[in-house]
Amino acid sequence: xxxxxxxxxxxxxxxxxxxxxxxxxxxxxxxxxxxxxxxxxxxxxxxxxxxxxxxxxxxxxxxxxxxxxxxxxxxxxxxxxxxxxxxxxxxxxxxxxxxxxxxxxxxxxxxxxxxxxxxxxxxxxxxxxxxxxxxxxxxxxxxxxxxxxxxxxxxxxxxxxxxxxxxxxxxxxxxxxxxxxxxxxxxxxxxxxxxx
Amino acid sequence: xxxxxxxxxxxxxxxxxxxxxxxxxxxxxxxxxxxxxxxxxxxxxxxxxxxxxxxxxxxxxxxxxxxxxxxxxxxxxxxxxxxxxxxxxxxxxxxxxxxxxxxxxxxxxxxxxxxxxxxxxxxxxxxxxxxxxxxxxxxxxxxxxxxxxxxxxxxxxxxxxxxxxxxxxxxxxxxxxxxxxxxxxxxxxxxxxxxxxxxxxxxxxxxxxxxxxxxxxxxxxxxxxxxxxxxxxxxxxxxxxxxxxxxxxxxxxxxxxxxxxxxxxxxxxxxxxxxxxxxxxxxxxxxxxxxxxxxxxxxxxxxxxxxxxxxxxxxxxxxxxxxxxxxxxxxxxxxxxxxxxxxxxxxxxxxxxxxxxxxxxxxxxxxxxxxxxxxxxxxxxxxxxxxxxxxxxxxxxxxxxxxxxxxxxxxxxxxxxxxxxxxxxxxxxxxxxxxxxxxxxxxxxxxxxxxxxxxxxxxxxxxx
Numbered sequence: 001x002x003x004x005x006x007x008x009x010x011x012x013x014x015x016x017x018x019x020x021x022x023x024x025x026x027x028x029x030x031x032x033x034x035x036x037x038x039x040x041x042x043x044x045x046x047x048x049x050x051x052x053x054x055x056x057x058x059x060x061x062x063x064x065x066x067x068x069x070x071x072x073x074x075x076x077x078x079x080x081x082x083x084x085x086x087x088x089x090x091x092x093x094x095x096x097x098x099x100x101x102x103x104x105x106x107x108x109x110x111x112x113x114x115x116x117x118x119x120x121x122x123x124x125x126x127x128x129x130x131x132x133x134x135x136x137x138x139x140x141x142x143x144x145x146x147x148x149x150x151x152x153x154x155x156x157x158x159x160x161x162x163x164x165x166x167x168x169x170x171x172x173x174x175x176x177x178x179x180x181x182x183x184x185x186x187x188x189x190x191x192x193x194x195x196x
Numbered sequence: 197x198x199x200x201x202x203x204x205x206x207x208x209x210x211x212x213x214x215x216x217x218x219x220x221x222x223x224x225x226x227x228x229x230x231x232x233x234x235x236x237x238x239x240x241x242x243x244x245x246x247x248x249x250x251x252x253x254x255x256x257x258x259x260x261x262x263x264x265x266x267x268x269x270x271x272x273x274x275x276x277x278x279x280x281x282x283x284x285x286x287x288x289x290x291x292x293x294x295x296x297x298x299x300x301x302x303x304x305x306x307x308x309x310x311x312x313x314x315x316x317x318x319x320x321x322x323x324x325x326x327x328x329x330x331x332x333x334x335x336x337x338x339x340x341x342x343x344x345x346x347x348x349x350x351x352x353x354x355x356x357x358x359x360x361x362x363x364x365x366x367x368x369x370x371x372x373x374x375x376x377x378x379x380x381x382x383x384x385x386x387x388x389x390x391x392x393x394x395x396x397x398x399x400x401x402x403x404x405x406x407x408x409x410x411x412x413x414x415x416x417x418x419x420x421x422x423x424x425x426x427x428x429x430x431x432x433x434x435x436x437x438x439x440x441x442x443x444x445x446x447x448x449x450x451x452x453x454x455x456x457x458x459x460x461x462x463x464x465x466x467x468x469x470x471x472x473x474x475x476x477x478x479x480x481x482x483x484x485x486x487x488x489x490x491x492x493x494x495x496x497x498x499x500x501x502x503x504x505x506x507x508x509x510x511x512x513x514x515x516x517x518x519x520x521x522x523x524x525x526x527x528x529x530x531x532x533x534x535x536x537x538x539x540x541x542x543x544x545x546x547x548x549x550x551x552x553x554x555x556x557x558x559x560x561x562x563x564x565x566x567x568x569x570x571x572x573x574x575x576x577x578x579x580x581x582x583x584x585x586x587x588x589x590x591x592x593x594x595x596x597x598x599x600x601x602x603x604x605x606x607x608x609x610x611x612x613x614x615x616x617x618x619x620x621x622x623x624x625x626x627x628x629x630x631x632x633x634x635x636x637x638x639x640x641x642x643x644x645x646x647x648x649x650x651x652x653x654x655x656x657x658x659x660x
Contacts, residue, residue, distance in 0.1 A: 124449070134564035134579050134587065134610055135653065136431065137534055137541050139444075139451065139476055140490065140497040140518040164471040166450050171428055172404045194449070 073118060073196075081192045083174075087114050088123070088191035091149050092184060096133065098144035100152055104189075108149060111191055112156040122195040125149050127167040128174070130183035135169050142167030149189035164194065236343040237375055238315050238336065240284065246314040246375075247284040249337075250274040251291045253319035253330070254298065262328075265356035266321045269330065269364045273317065275415065276368030279644075280619070281637075282376040286311045298333055300340040308337045315343070319367075321356055324349070328356035330363045334371065344374055361417055381615050384414045385658045386622060387422070387432040387441050388633050392650025398426045407653070409443055411458065414615075414657070416633075416646035422458050429454075431654045433479045438658040442478035442487060453478045453489055455504070466506035467491065477521050480504075481528050482570075482659075488512075488522035488531050488548075499533050501548060512550035521564055524548075526571035532557065534564050543578060543592070557592060558599075565611045569618040570659070577602070577612035577621050589623050591638070602640045613656045614638075622646070622655040 072080065072087060080086060089107035091100055100108065115121060127142030127149075146165035154160050174190075175182035238246035250273050253266035270288070277283045294307045298318050308316050318333045327350035334344035348366060350359050365382035372380035391405040398406075406426045412419040423429045428446040435442070440457045447454075452469030453476070456462070466487065467475035473493040480487060486508075488501050494511065499522045502509040513519040517537035524531055528548060535544045535554070543566045544554040562581035569575040576592045586608035592599050603609040607627030614621055618638060625634045625643065631651045634643040646655075 132585050134541075134562065136477060136521040136611070137518070137536075137562075137564045140492075140520045143474070143492055143497060144518070164449070166446065166471070166474070168428065168446070171407065171430065 072114075077193050077196060080196075086191070090191065091145070091189040093145055093187040093189075095130070095183075095187065096141065098141065098148045100148055104149075105152065108152045109156065112153055112158055115153070115158050115162065118196065120196055121193050122162045122164065123191050124164040124166055124194045125153075126172075126190040126192065127165065128172065128186055128188050128190060129170045130186040131170045131173065131178070132183060133170060135171070138169035139167050142169050145187075145189050238334070238343060240314050245282060245284050247286060247312055248277060248315050248317055249286040249291055249308060249311055249313035250277070250288065250317045251294070251296050253321050254296060256320050256322040259323065261355055261357045262321050262323050265328070265360040265363075266319070268357070268360040269319060269321065269367075270317075272361050272364035272415075273319075273368055276365060276380070276382045277371075279382075279415070280372060280376075280378065280380060282372060282378055286313050298331065300333075300335055300342055303335065303340060305337055305340050313337050317371075323356055326351045327354055328359060328363070330356075330367070332367050332371075334375075344371060346370065361413065365413070379617060381414055381617055381620070381657075384616055384660060385411050385434075385438060386414060386416075386633065386646065386655055387411045387434060387658070388647070388652050388655045389430045389432060389443075390421075390647065390650050390652045392647075392652070393421070394650070395426050397428070409441060409456070410652075411441070412646065414635075415644075419647070419649075422456060431477050433656045434658040435480050436482055436484040436659045438660050441656075442480060444476040444478070450474045451476045453487070464505075466502060466504060468506060475500075479523055481524050482526065483528060488524060490520040490522065499531065499546070501531070501550075510550060512546055512548070513554070519544075521566065523566045523568045523576070525568050526574060532566045532568055532576055534566065543576065545594075557594070562587075567612050567614055569614045570616055573618040575614075575618070577614060579610045579612065586626075589621060589636075591621075600639065602636060602638070603643070604640070606643075609634075611654055615657050616659045620657075622657050624653050624655065 088111050091104035091107050125146045127146030129138040129142050150163045150165050173186045175185045240246040250270050252270045255263040255266040297303050316335045320331045322329045330348045368382040369380035372378040389407040390410050391407045395406045397404045409422040409429045409432045425447040430444050432441045432443040442455045445454045450471045451474040453467045455464045469475050475491045478487045478489040490497050491500050497518050497520050499512045499519050515537050519535045521534040522531050532545045534541050542563050543557040546554045564579045566576045566578045574594045579587045580590045582588045587610050589602040589609045589612045607625045609625045612621045612623040622635050624631050633646040633652045633655045636643045
């Protein structure tokens with residue numbers, strides 16, 4: 001009985017220490033700090049200068065692009081709305097139609113992601129038409145296009161009060177040419193940030 | 197906002213000269229005088245309207261400005277007559293060299309007869325201390341009998357040159373009324389929107405041309421800007437008293453109706469718009485008390501009516517299709533509008549209370565901007581898609597259902613507006629290149645170009 005007890009105790013202790021050895025997180029040990037780097041790590045330059053480096057090889061490679069998560073947020077509204085660099089994608093429409101096709105839905109999903117990322121942004125969705133309709137009716141048609149885009153974004157979870165709409169009919173063509181190609185560019189729902 | 201100066205502030209004192217058979221002193225002569233007027237009415241050769249010769253007026257004061265005004269008044273008067281086609285005209289360049297006198301006996305009637313004229317218009321212009329004095333005489337060429345004579349005095353304090361066109365328009369309207377029983381339109385005005393100034397919209401995120409509201413004389417002279425907000429200002433519509441213009445403006449970011457009393461500098465926003473309540477395409481009722489307009493306030497573009505102060509809003513249509521671009525019937529009992537219910541945009545009619553079922557009036561592939569005529573006509577001018585990409589102006593006679601084409605494929609022709617007599621239609625056309633305002637007869641014919649600078653759209657013609 002006694003031998004048994006001692007043996008069991010040994011087993012228990014072994015088991016315990018074994019279990020602890022597995023589950024215990026690695027102990028943090030003091031390590032030598034990394035060498036000072038200028039910039040992102042946030043370390044200050046209080047430590048003594050590092051010993052002289054060996055002479056660098058005379059080859060250079062392009063520096064990595066500087067990408068920070070605050071990139072869009074730091075841009076001005078005018079910069080965001082600049083047609084050359086706007087992150088929003090327009091939705092294009094068929095002649096005299098306001099239905100959003102698969103390509104348009106993909107564009108709106110992209111735009112919804114941006115709006116979720118920048119939760120303070122308010123956008124105005126502009127409805128535009130080509131010149132082949134009449135200017136009076138096109139005010140209403142452009143409105144339908146803007147509202148269709150808005151409704152789709154609401155269905156993707158964007159708060160309605162962040163989505164204003166306005167129709168410019170055919171008064172502000174993106175391409176002033178009188179060609180099919182121009183017309184197809186001008187039938188659109190266009191996104192502009194109006195508050196951020 | 198900037199407002200145009202009130203050109204009609206010039207007061208013309210009209211006095212009949214001599215013992216004439218025309219009713220000069222009273223605006224609305226009693227029937228007995230009408231009869232006497234008729235006795236002094238000119239007649240043309242059989243089957244033809246009377247032919248007038250309108251030589252340059254005589255400058256009584258010999259300064260250069262008065263002489264220029266004497267020429268301008270005759271030219272404008274000639275064109276005013278030519279516009280209405282109530283008189284035939286002798287070309288002005290065929291009149292050179294024939295002496296003119298305000299004294300009938302001094303005129304060489306043989307020579308005037310050779311020009312083919314039935315009557316001679318003689319005028320004199322004189323600079324006065326308070327403005328100018330213009331006298332006009334109308335003589336029958338056969339026998340030299342005087343059938344019209346009036347004196348017009350401006351007290352504006354302005355020199356004759358400034359008021360010359362207004363003198364001419366006043367004379368044209370009075371001779372048309374006295375001789376042809378026609379309420380002329382020479383003193384009426386057009387309004388339209390224009391991007392001629394090349395200004396960009398105030399917002400910087402896109403390069404876009406602002407459109408501002410303009411007014412001009414009915415013949416395109418004196419084009420003046422009314423709005424200066426550097427945004428989109430479109431679809432202007434005159435109040436019946438010609439003192440105010442209602443229009444669609446985007447200056448707040450959304451579409452809303454503004455009314456500008458252009459001679460007083462008063463601006464009102466009766467529809468109290470917002471992004472959720474956008475209002476457009478206002479048109480005054482003929483009594484000036486109400487506006488019909490389009491609004492998306494209930495989620496879809498529908499037709500509404502409200503009082504000019506914004507009270508008493510009444511919704512007339514209720515359909516998931518687009519209902520837009522309203523126009524009042526001559527008596528104000530009905531409204532025609534464009535609806536895409538039934539597929540294509542066409543003209544429908546509803547009573548102004550919104551109680552009856554709408555009635556479809558056109559059956560075309562794309563129709564817009566119905567504009568109901570003034571009374572006693574009962575016609576609707578509208579934009580109609582033609583075979584290609586363009587549009588033409590057509591007129592529907594509401595009672596008979598007959599449709600006549602006003603333009604026939606010269607450029608794209610849109611946005612018609614009747615003159616106050618219904619004898620002419622203003623519209624936009626691309627036949628000269630960029631979109632411009634033109635005026636054409638109610639049965640078509642030759643279009644006169646009204647605008648030339650920039651692009652000009654959405655014409656509307658004052659009722660007086």
